[in-house]
Amino acid sequence: MTAGLASPLPPPIDTPLATVPSDTLTTASWRTFRPVIDRGLCTRCNLCWKFCPDIALELDAEGYPVLREAFCKGCGICAVECPPKAIVMEKEV
Amino acid sequence: MAREVLSGDYAQSYAAKLARVDVVAAYPITPQTSIVEKLADLVVTGALRAQYIKVESEHSALQACVSASALGARAYTATSSQGLLLMHELLHWASGMRTPVVMGVANRAVAAPWSIDVDHADSMSQRDTGWIQFYAESNQEVLDTVLAAFRLSEDEAVRLPSMVAMDAFYLTHTVEPVDVPEQADVDRFLPPRSKVGTLDPHRPTRLGSFTSPEHYTEFRHAVASASKAAAQLAPTVEEEYARIVGRDLGGPLPRYLTDDADAILVTMGTATTTARSTVDALRAEGRKVGLAKLRRFRPFPSEEVRALGRTGARIGVLDRSFTYGAAGAAATEVMAALYAASPRPLVRSFVAGLGGRDITPALVRSLYRHLLEEEGPEVVWADLKVPPGEATAEALHG
Known part of the structure; x- marks a missing residue:
């Protein structure tokens, strides 16, 4: 019952424990809109990164937001919060 | 054994203290508030060595307890009425994640219309959440039942949360003589928690995360089996309590x-x-x-x-x-x-x-x-x- 056992001490079979890291399970294949980031307009304020409810934005070495496509559900909160309007939501094709 | 004059609320507090809870998280609500006020007092004066986590809602209170319990802590919270209703989502999490949290419930009517007086609708409407539910008649029974609930909930075959409910004001704010057991006796009755099924920060795992139809039914059935196990084990727990502390709780239907x-x-x-x-x-x-x-x-x-x-x-x-x-x-x-x-x-x-x-x-x-x-x-x-x-x-x- 327990998915992906890698632990030296397996958890009891009646407990919903899983050892597969959550970032190996992609959860956003059904996205309708995707955020598109204009690095020219971005001020690296990081508000998009702070507001993202699904940790689907990470910051690169220079501090620009980068989309983790496997996890972004396209909710658009980042685009709404972005002060310079550097993020626009575009329909997936 | 010391005989003290305690309200039902304080009987809950002292039971949690005797159980040596590691974590308390709660949000105030009449007529539960004095339970956690007393516990806060016991923590701040050093009489109880526990983490008292201040939270912004009952939902967060139970989340804090569930998380602590998932890591093996003995966690206690208390609430009433609207607060219990707000916890509803986390009640299911607590049983599904097999976290043996114990909660005091001051049974109070639910709105609308608004009321603060006794009524069982708050806890009875949590019937299907997988929690063990006790209802107390006296403050003595409150104290004894909280201790027995920890033992039953934490049994490796059970690992389900319990609520110990008591009537608003008739118990919560009415004082009566309560025999408070010796700490040494409680320690014999209620040993530290087993680590079975708990998380280990050094070996990260996910608890209660997304589960496919292939596995979901079996986890639900496991809760059903654990609930059955609780019914089977309860007499043994009560016999142990009677043997060590000297009071017979009388079974589920005296x-x-x-x-x-x-x-x-x-x-x-x-x-x-x-x-x-x-x-x-x-x-x-x-x-x-x-x-x-x-x-x-x-x-x-x-x-x-x-x-x-x-x-x-x-x-x-x-x-x-x-x-x-x-x-x-x-x-x-x-x-x-x-x-x-x-x-x-x-x-x-x-x-x-x-x-x-x-x-x-x-x-x-x-x-x-x-x-x-x-x-x-x-x-x-x-x-x-x-x-x-x-x-x-x-x-x-x-």
């Missing part, structure tokens, strides 16, 4: 003068005390009446109810809440348990004492009279002021 009874009332919480004294009065008048106290609502003591049914008495179940569109929740459970009984006793659902309305000896007498003398309706709102037939729009609005 009976009073039922063997030769023609009519038996099943009660929960403080209504039991009123009913017991009424039984004594009726017995003195030659009426063969008895009483059974439903101490544990989940897992439901179906076997004990069937044994009660074999007395041949008519059975009335007094609920301090109502399942709309049906009957009192305890009554429907009693009826279901007796469905296969042959002969099947007459069972009536009595609803009374909602929102703090007093359950008086006169009312209890009327319930026994109803059972003994009438073939009336299956569901009776026993203390309703306006008979339903008269509650017309004209009567209500002039």
Whole structure:
């Protein structure tokens, strides 16, 4: 019952424990809109990164937001919060 | 053993202290607040070595306890009424993640309309969350039951959370003598928690995360099995408690003068005390009446109810809440348990004492009279002021 056992001490079979890291399970294949980031307009304020409810934005070495496509559900909160309007939501094709 | 004068709220607090809880997280709500105020006091003075986590809501309070419990901590919270309703989502998480949190519940009516007085709708409407549920009659029973609940909940075969409910104000704010066990005895009865099924930060795992149809049913069935295990283990836990602490908790359905009874009332919480004294009065008048106290609502003591049914008495179940569109929740459970009984006793659902309305000896007498003398309706709102037939729009609005 327990998915992906890698632990030296397996958890009891009646407990919903899983050892597969959550970032190996992609959860956003059904996205309708995707955020598109204009690095020219971005001020690296990081508000998009702070507001993202699904940790689907990470910051690169220079501090620009980068989309983790496997996890972004396209909710658009980042685009709404972005002060310079550097993020626009575009329909997936 | 020290005899102290304690409110039901403080009986909860001292039980949590004796259980050496590691984590307390709670949000204030009348009439629960003094439980966690006392615990905060015990923590800040160093009398209890625990993490007291301040939170912004009951939802977060239970989340904090569930998370702590998932890591192996002994966690306690308390709430009431609207606060328990706000916790509802986390109640399911707690049982599904198999975290043996223990929670004190001050049974208080739920809105609307607003009320702060006794009523069981708050906890009865959490029936299907996988929690073990106890209902206490006295402050002594509150303290003893909290300790027994920790032991039962934490058993490796159970690992399910428990709530220990007590009537608002009648217990929460009424003081009475309570025998407080010695710490050494409690320590013998309630050893530190087993680490089975708990998280280890050094070996990260996910608990309760996304589960496919391939596995989900089995985890639900595991909760069902654990609940059954709790019912099977409860007598052993109570025997241990009696052996070490010296008090018998009486099982899930203690009976009073039922063997030769023609009519038996099943009660929960403080209504039991009123009913017991009424039984004594009726017995003195030659009426063969008895009483059974439903101490544990989940897992439901179906076997004990069937044994009660074999007395041949008519059975009335007094609920301090109502399942709309049906009957009192305890009554429907009693009826279901007796469905296969042959002969099947007459069972009536009595609803009374909602929102703090007093359950008086006169009312209890009327319930026994109803059972003994009438073939009336299956569901009776026993203390309703306006008979339903008269509650017309004209009567209500002039």
